[in-house]
């Protein structure tokens with residue numbers, strides 16, 4: 001066994017990296033994969049809280065790096081899942097400089113024979129913490145919200161990821177509100193994909209159960225039947241495993257055409273999937289580069305700051 005390392009990052013903070021890491025870890029474990037997640041947000045750890053494992057922390061990643069603990073001692077096992085899910089927590093009292101990119105590569109190399117997937121929750125920003133999270137990555141998942149500032153920052157981070165030869169990365173659009181998209185008050189998934197021009201692996205709806213489940217330390221992916229967002233994360237995990245999973249309709253309020261197709265025996269998932277394939281093709285045709293005019297558009301609408 002040699003694990004694949006997936007780093008979950010974003011340009012802007014607060015868009016759902018930690019939420020995505022916790023839910024994808026649970027989803028992989030439910031799919032029968034052994035997973036370890038690493039909280040690379042040193043000083044501001046919270047993946048432990050979202051996973052409900054904060055009371056069991058004894059050692060953290062800085063203890064491993066500085067030789068006070070063996071890797072195994074710092075791996076906290078989630079007892080709720082039959083397949084193994086482990087957390088390596090961040091240190092709370094240290095800063096990001098306590099760990100270097102080569103330390104992260106070393107820790108991941110030691111972890112690789114033990115699990116199938118390593119998920120790294122990246123901190124916000126483009127400083128040391130981001131470089132730590134990126135260094136061991138085989139694959140990068142970029143989280144954005146459908147908001148101009150979030151998309152603009154995602155565009156910048158995609159450039160950095162490509163410059164580090166870790167690109168192009170895969171996109172998750174989180175906190176989509178179908179009603180707002182319909183009214184034209186929120187960027188649509190198509191708008192976001194047009195601007196960022198990387199492959200979409202998931203659309204996650206705004207879902208208050210995410211907040212409730214984060215507070216309870218019980219990720220929504222544990223109960224996908226109760227949460228659309230939990231179900232969306234499960235679908236993303238399957239796509240990351242290479243499965244061809246249709247995109248679910250985020251909107252309960254089906255259009256006439258969708259209802260008509262359903263009546264004929266086509267599910268709205270299939271209807272949606274057709275659209276997405278077309279989008280991805282268009283996306284792939286762009287060969288991963290964002291055109292200048294689109295970039296300008298987004299920069300203009302965001303104002304001149306930064």
Ligand SMILES: Nc1ncnc2c1ncn2[C@@H]1O[C@H](COP(=O)(O)OP(=O)(O)O)[C@@H](O)[C@H]1O
Pocket residue numbers: 010012013014015016017018019020174175176204205206207208210211214229
């Ligand atoms: N799909 C969603 N629906 C509702 N709330 C969400 C969703 N995704 C994330 N949140 C909330 O947004 C906040 C920031 O999420 P978090 O995962 O901590 O972001 P990051 O790690 O990128 O800083 C949290 O309060 C989280 O519960």
Ligand SMILES: [Mg+2]
Pocket residue numbers: 017018019041046121122123
């Ligand atoms: Mg976070």
